[in-house]
Amino acid sequence: MSWNANVLTLYPEMFPGPLAHSLAGRALDDGIWSLDTVQIRDFATDKHRSVDDTPAGGGAGMVMRADVLAAAIDHVLERQPQAPVIAMTPRGLPLTQLLVRALAAGPGVSILCGRFEGIDERLFEARTIIPVSIGDYVLSGGETGALVLLDACIRLLPGVMGAATSGVEESFEAGLLEYPHYTRPTEWEGRTIPEVLRSGDHAKIAAWRKARAEEDTRSRRPDLIERHRDV
Template structure:
């Protein structure tokens, strides 16, 4: 059965967008996954199709209404009972590769895209929605974040990448950034490919890649070292990391 994605949004025309290109686009055309964009305004009850109102307690901007969103959410939850629903919001938990693998291994996902100042908190209290953030910054809306999340999931679906092992040594799979890559020409602007990568000694190459991954992570993302510590030999999904042959 195809991986089914449903996006609840005020801008359904934004989809599939980039997801209609490259790996995700080919997989979509091949039926490996499906995508439906649900217009939230279709669930508004007034003549103006209002989905937001002024924030309680005052302040700038508008807040998405729980009653309107709940009607849309309930419809999607009924259609996809086994798929988790996430809400893209800066107030959510950080998106990790582990969570991406968890989602990609399931039947699909439903994504609620936040807009304006945010979503009435009562919606999260009343419905099984998991708030998730793709980073410590603010976007104009959750649609861009939803596209990033779906791209990360779709590329892990069986048959999307060329080889099943293609994603095993990527950044974050073992709690580290990925090692640096090189290709031809051997020398470019006076810079040469490290000799160990031309040695043919797979054990030495694997050791070098591990050393470089650890060094780059320690330099660029020390938080990952602290977060994963001794778990670096195991991916967030629990799979053993294997050295390339």
């Protein structure tokens, strides 16, 4: 049974988008994963197919309605009750490699793409939904975030990457950024590949890579190095 993604969105034409290409596209063609889009407006009950309304208490913008979104979520839960429901929102938990691995190991995921000023908070109180953010910035909608989440999960599915170990020594897998990479030519613009990587001594290479991973993480992401020390 393939890993299935349900995407609840006002813009289903955005999918699969870039996921139709490269590794994810080939995996989709091979049936390793499948994709179903759900048009949220199909669950609106008024003649205008309204999915939003003005914010309680006043303010700019519009807020996505809990009743319409709940109906859409209930629809996908009937089809795939085991798949967790994720809501892409800047108010969510940070998307991490740990969460990505957990989602990739399951039956799939249902992703709600937020829009406008946000989602009526009562939806999160009434349904089991994991709010997730891909970074400390605001996008026009959750669709771009959904593509990021899906790509991160799909590449980890069995049979997607060429080698089973391809995803093991990567940034964030061990709590650190990945060590730097080099390839031919040995010399380029007066710069050479570090001698240790040309030594053939696997123990020295492993030690160098670990040291560089820690050094680069310390200089670029000190928040990660602090967490790594606590592990």
